[in-house]
Amino acid sequence: MGFLLSIVAAASWGAAAILTRLGLQHFSPVVGTFVSMAATLVIIALITALAFRDALLAVSLNAVAWFALIGVLNFPLGRFFNFSSVQQIGVARSSPVLAVGPFFAIVMAVLFLGESLTAPIVLGAALILGGILLVVTSK
Amino acid sequence: MKRVWPLRRADPPSPSMAALATPAAPPKGTRLSRQLVLGYGFALAAALSYAGAQIVVRHTVPAKGPSMVALLFSLAVGTGVLFLMMARESSSLLHVSKRKGIVFLLLSGCFSALGVALFYYTLSIAPVVVVSPLVGTHPLFAILFSYLFLRGLERVTLRLVLGALMVTAGVAVIAVSRLL
Numbered sequence: 114m115g116f117l118l119s120i121v122a123a124a125s126w127g128a129a130a131i132l133t134r135l136g137l138q139h140f141s142p143v144v145g146t147f148v149s150m151a152a153t154l155v156i157i158a159l160i161t162a163l164a165f166r167d168a169l170l171a172v173s174l175n176a177v178a179w180f181a182l183i184g185v186l187n188f189p190l191g192r193f194f195n196f197s198s199v200q201q202i203g204v205a206r207s208s209p210v211l212a213v214g215p216f217f218a219i220v221m222a223v224l225f226l227g228e229s230l231t232a233p234i235v236l237g238a239a240l241i242l243g244g245i246l247l248v249v250t251s252k
Numbered sequence: 253m254k255r256v257w258p259l260r261r262a263d264p265p266s267p268s269m270a271a272l273a274t275p276a277a278p279p280k281g282t283r284l285s286r287q288l289v290l291g292y293g294f295a296l297a298a299a300l301s302y303a304g305a306q307i308v309v310r311h312t313v314p315a316k317g318p319s320m321v322a323l324l325f326s327l328a329v330g331t332g333v334l335f336l337m338m339a340r341e342s343s344s345l346l347h348v349s350k351r352k353g354i355v356f357l358l359l360s361g362c363f364s365a366l367g368v369a370l371f372y373y374t375l376s377i378a379p380v381v382v383v384s385p386l387v388g389t390h391p392l393f394a395i396l397f398s399y400l401f402l403r404g405l406e407r408v409t410l411r412l413v414l415g416a417l418m419v420t421a422g423v424a425v426i427a428v429s430r431l432l
Contacts, residue, residue, distance in 0.1 A: 115378020127393025139353025152361025188330025202291030244418030
């Protein structure tokens with residue numbers, strides 16, 4: 114069940130990317146990002162209100178400030194750049210590059226949080242960089 | 253040279269749409285065009301922003317509430333900021349000729365929400381070490397769907413597929429190594 118749902122989640126994001134590409138034929142990335150986020154917000158608000166009502170009401174102001182920071186990094190920056198990229202080079206080229214987030218997360222964790230580099234991490238980073246090179250040089 | 257997609261018949265051509273239209277295929281030649289540089293630059297900037305958010309999430313969310321609650325608040329703030337950013341262009345949403353675009357973007361948001369909701373739900377019923385690499389295959393689905401549904405608009409090459417496979421494998425290796 115977990116396997117199947119994980120695949121469906123991945124396929125949903127794949128479908129979202131395609132629909133974004135089609136929608137951005139009509140709008141600029143900033144408008145496109147807003148419209149798509151408004152839909153996401155409504156659905157997540159419904160799910161959260163139904164399934165996490167108590168936790169929702171118990172959130173502290175301090176937590177809200179952290180969540181706001183996450184929101185700014187993820188959406189007006191992350192998703193907006195994501196949509197801008199899709200509009201410039203298309204889904205097939207932008208998706209693999211967008212997926213390198215964990216690579217940057219590792220670099221940041223090593224640089225700023227003192228996490229150590231292990232052999233699998235180096236291998237993963239090499240695969241990612243090699244893959245990006247292939248994508249970027251694809252004609 | 254900037255190339256634009258042909259506008260579809262259902263959409264009457266307008267200067268604003270032509271300005272927003274996107275390239276049909278990557279420019280020929282080995283030199284990266286300005287458009288490719290911009291596109292890859294935006295993608296890297298997005299990945300960097302997502303990575304920054306991931307770092308903050310890792311060090312705050314577990315102590316401050318369920319992930320879905322964190323997501324709701326971050327979405328609300330993000331949507332608010334974007335509303336301010338797009339205020340000048342908001343009138344474009346009222347164009348009748350762009351209705352189809354709104355439908356695509358709303359559906360895109362719905363699928364994003366479905367993906368996130370399923371991701372968090374799956375994390376509650378299956379080990380992260382299984383879920384994380386599987387969910388990380390989303391670029392492969394994007395390329396597959398692009399090949400199936402955007403044939404006239406995008407070109408999927410073997411090199412692109414191999415590159416995406418390598419990136420996905422690399423992300424999976426890193427994710428699993430950090431969890432074990």
